[in-house]
Amino acid sequence: MQRIAWLALTALLLWGTPALAGPASDVDGDGVPDNLDNCSIKPNPAQDDTDGDYCGNLCDADYNQDGRVGIGDFGKCLAPFFGLPNSELCQHVEPISPNSVVNVADFGYFSSAFGGIPGPSGTTPGTVPCPTW
Secondary structure: OHHHHHHHHHHHHHHOOOOOOOOOOOOOOOOOOOOOOOOOOOOOOOOOOOOOOOOOHHHOOOOOOOOOOOHHHHHHHHHHHHOOOOOHHHOOOOOOOOOOOOOHHHHHHHHHHOOOOOOOOOOOOOOOOOOOO
16 A cells, blocks of 8 residues: 555656546547647547637637627628638638638538537636637
């Protein structure tokens, strides 16, 4: 028993976590622990966050950063459908890249998120959803 306590104390000093704590949770299975995942309900190993708000594109349709997905965000999502420049901001289906096209699947995500808040994200300490401003 004394040896286990010594090993646990050594691990705590070296790594900052108890040796017997076990692996971190990763609900979406993308290889990023939930507490570090910027979209903890959809697999997003690339952790794309075009607008830099700590909420990954796959969980974030709040383009104007007001904390809600609403009519103010709607125009930005529709712009590419009317021949305006494509934006990675409105891409919610991987892969996300400057060469990808905003399509019906991306709009479908936006529609399902309308009226809600971005998230969930583990990258905002002490909160479940992505930050609200």
